[in-house]
Amino acid sequence: MNITIVNLAYLLAAVLFILGIKGLTRPKTAVRGNMLSATGMLIAVVVTLLDRSILTYDFIVAGLVVGGVIGAVMALKVKMTAMPQMVALLNGSGGGASLGLAAASYLQSLERADFGTGAIAVLAVFFVAVTVIIGAVTLTGSLVAFAKLQEIIPGKPLGFAGMRYLNGVLFLASLAGLAMLIANPGNTPLFWLTVAVAAVLGLTLVLPIGGADMPVVIALLNSYSGIAAAAAGFIMGNTVLIIAGSLVGTSGLILTKIMCVAMNRSLTNVLFGVMGEVG
Template sequence: MVTITNLVYLIAAVLFILGLKNLGSPKTARRGNLMALLGMLLAIVITLFDRNILDFTYIIAGLIIGTAIGAYAAKTVEMTQMPQMVALFNGFGGLASALVGMAEYVHHGGAHFTLDVSITLVLSLLIGTVTFTGSVIAYAKLQGIMRGAPIVFKGQTAFNALVLVGVVVLGGFFTADTSQMNLLLIILFLSAILGVTSVIPIGGADMPVVISLLNSYSGLAAAMTGFVLSNNVLIVAGALVGASGIILTNIMCKAMNRSLTNVLFAAVGTDGGGGSSGDKKKVTQYTAEDAAMVFDSAQSVIIVPGYGLAVAQAQHVLHELATLLMERNVDVRYAIHPVAGRMPGHMN
């Protein structure tokens, strides 16, 4: 059974990698999503058959509740609210990793925890809890529950550093004596605080970058939990999510002409915009008649879909306009900003 399990895990890992590769192009993104979904389904099913599960009651209950919530969200959440939904997904992923790691410790009482497993458990709790509380703050800022402007207080960076040092010190004490569950509870509490204080000084306009980074954190938390459980497919999946999240975060920062350090620590993001303000330009307003004259003589048109187009749900009119232009042999292309840009299909 172990051989079959490892073989299925290997197939699932390959599907994850192929899925990620296909997500790199809009033409193959749907196929990539299905590949990743199939890989996760295989991993879940073989894990349920492999483990010595005495009672499926809680597992079935969790599957039903989770499926119901996911289906409801998929049907009701507007595309313009996708950043908030992704933020919550990241948060729940981090929370799940932390809870599973904690459950594994409680189940075994820490008796069999070697040094490397103890370290990865502490990292799982730290990263998972920071991801959860940070994602909740990101969601609240995007949803308007909290004000989007940066929330700062004197000595905030020093405070965060002190909390992180506290977690590291307590983690060191725990690895020396894994029977001290109280240390893990304190680590959870400090990690929760760190997640909040790390995200509140970041403005609403920079939240896409933060969500991408938190997505990376959720993957790293899953990978750490995979080491705790000795689960190879969880390690691979978590590492893929962590790496892709970091790459995406870097791309987004470059697109904003900002560094990640600037986004996280400069507290310059506001609701109005994410980048630094340059020289003010004169705004030229066009009427519908002016636009018609421009299109009438245009040979090449580049369309830049943004937030306004998404809110107006103007994707159908945009498609009709693009079709009319192409019928007149006009070269029509789309320019999609890596951070704020939206593909026309995303607004349907």
């Protein structure tokens, strides 16, 4: 499909997302807002499916069918009381998707040896690393939030007093992985090690937080998944990913702040995974 039409469709989708989020903030317009946003998503997906760079549809169709059926069944069957953990699971899935697509495009670039040169190459690897790090944190962090609310693991804060230092070390280690990958993009073991460190960081960030604080954590992880999507947009050079991702990134952060105030919690404690009181 003509690139101009694709970009105009992406612009339309982005506008619908903006109207959708705006609508969701007021009771009167919430249902319509969600519909507008869903329409935007449908437009973005259909236009992308017509992209001429797609050479094989096998894996796309399989993924759409499998994910669509599981998502629909889960969403329609889940009890209303289990909604928070359902949202956590869906959010983790979004983070996992960003992680998966970033890893796939990284390996493809290696295969073709086309990271580019100079600043372009540095930025290409930078965006891949940022996406996998945030994607992995979102994935495992959301899974812990889900497990706590579903009472698969105890809802009480788990961990030890100095856990924030461990989180700090893991955070710095993933940044070190990012820097070393930029210096040596072809080091695939280092790539997967960075993914693993970020995945552990997601666990250790959420484990020390009590079950009562989980809605705030899920809101924050939702913000992360938005930023992961935006970072993925830089990898693919895709405008709608960047716009929608960053919209969710900051609106999610503001919502997190609002929820913290409403629940009388400290945003910094939730951000850095500091042990909360037993919930």
